[in-house]
Amino acid sequence: MDVLIRQAHPGPAYPAYRSLEQKLENAQTYRREEDPPYPVLADDLEGTVHQVYGMLADPCYLLDADGRVAYYNMWTHAPTLHRVISALVAQDGRGVVLGGVDRIIHLWPALTEGWRGLRRGLPQSFIDMETAAPGMASGPWLGFQLRPLLAPITLRAEPLPRRIKLALAAGAAVAAGVPLALAAGRRESR
Secondary structure: OEEEOOOOOOOOOOOOOOOHHHHHHHHHHHHHHHOOOOOEEEOOOOOHHHHHOOOOOOOEEEEOOOOOEEEEEOOOOHHHHHHHHHHHHHOOOOOOOOOOEEOOOOOHHHHHHHHHHHHHOOOHHHHHHHHHOOOOOHHHHHHHHOHHHHHHHHOOOOOOOHHHHHHHHHHHHHHHHHHHHHHHHHHHHO
């Protein structure tokens, strides 16, 4: 289930919540526009559920068959959830799995999907995000433009095989090294 906690990127069309009715209406709009395959709930206006579960922006809690937290994902990440759900099923749906915690902030999915949330709060959401952390709004805009190319990697439901991760890392290192090598070559030729 998804719990709507607060307006993540407020702007003129979707301002910060001032009433529970406004929050419930926004939850219905989200449900209608995004059509998630799970229930959508709305926290109360004070954010009671959000406070109890740590007040983070995009956490995920996997509960076991007894209603206990089996795994906590600080930043929701589909490949990680795939692994932990499989591990929980292998344990008959009970107990802590894979150490119980993932504190890594998984930004790759936000690169290709983050723009949709920012777009709802334009122009204020873009200005706020770029002012707070330069590139954190323009990056998702660019990632959304390149979505057909990036999504097979950033939005995978299952983790990438290790050899693919190594190949991508090597390719990124080469790509980053080419401009440095060219710059170094220009300096030497002077």
